Amino acid sequence: MSSLRVEYVGExxxxxxxxxxxxxxxxxxxxxxxxxxxxHFLSLYSEHGMWWIANVGNLLTxxxxxxxxxxxxxxxxGARLPIVFQKLHVMFSAGSTTYDFMVYSEGNVYETSSxxxxxxxxxxxxxxxxxxxxxLLIVALAEGVLTERxxxxxxxxxxxxxxxxxGWNLTKFNxxxxxxxxxxxxxxxxxxRGGPGKLATGRRAxxxxxxxxxxxxxxEDLPLLDAPQEIDND
Numbered sequence: 001m002s003s004l005r006v007e008y009v010g011e012x013x014x015x016x017x018x019x020x021x022x023x024x025x026x027x028x029x030x031x032x033x034x035x036x037x038x039x040h041f042l043s044l045y046s047e048h049g050m051w052w053i054a055n056v057g058n059l060l061t062x063x064x065x066x067x068x069x070x071x072x073x074x075x076x077x078g079a080r081l082p083i084v085f086q087k088l089h090v091m092f093s094a095g096s097t098t099y100d101f102m103v104y105s106e107g108n109v110y111e112t113s114s115x116x117x118x119x120x121x122x123x124x125x126x127x128x129x130x131x132x133x134x135x136l137l138i139v140a141l142a143e144g145v146l147t148e149r150x151x152x153x154x155x156x157x158x159x160x161x162x163x164x165x166x167g168w169n170l171t172k173f174n175x176x177x178x179x180x181x182x183x184x185x186x187x188x189x190x191x192x193r194g195g196p197g198k199l200a201t202g203r204r205a206x207x208x209x210x211x212x213x214x215x216x217x218x219x220e221d222l223p224l225l226d227a228p229q230e231i232d233n234d
């Protein structure tokens with residue numbers, strides 16, 4: 001089998017075939033002492049000649065995407081996925097903190113391309129058209145993640161904090177957040193709704209995970225936060 005390595009905040013970890021590699025609060029890779037983080041959350045292991053990533057927690061979810069951000073999936077508790085890309089970006093949130101790490105494999109079962117973007121179905125990132133204020137909202141929520149010099153962890157602000165950063169009132173911010181989540185939910189992005197007609201309580205963190213993992217926003221967008229804002233009606 002190909003080798004598997006994990007990179008987190010500049011540190012490297014080797015995953016040994018036949019031995020599960022656990023990621024969590026108290027694990028082979030101890031992410032943080034965050035009480036909202038499961039002791040054992042994610043597992044990397046080999047089976048049937050392939051590497052897999054599984055969610056062994058019972059509450060938290062993770063966003064996984066290829067390095068280009070072209071293909072992404074939502075890993076719910078009890079779910080697992082084969083690792084089929086040379087680089088896999090994993091993001092998840094616990095409390096107000098969002099974490100991310102990279103998984104590197106010498107194997108490469110699939111290559112992403114524009115053709116794949118049209119054919120892979122629900123795990124493929126669909127074209128997303130955002131208004132200027134919708135993109136600004138996402139950048140404000142993702143600012144703490146995008147400004148980290150070394151990827152690994154960043155904070156997601158409360159709605160009140162993000163609204164203040166943008167100079168908006170909370171009602172305006174929440175309305176626009178609802179609009180963005182509704183738009184992405186209709187495109188098949190999981191985790192933004194808690195049920196029929198109900199937006200998920202953790203939608204801010206999930207929105208940040210999705211937007212960063214799929215390159216919907218990036219560090220190059222941070223200057224938008226200090227630029228004069230145009231008025232739109234979304």
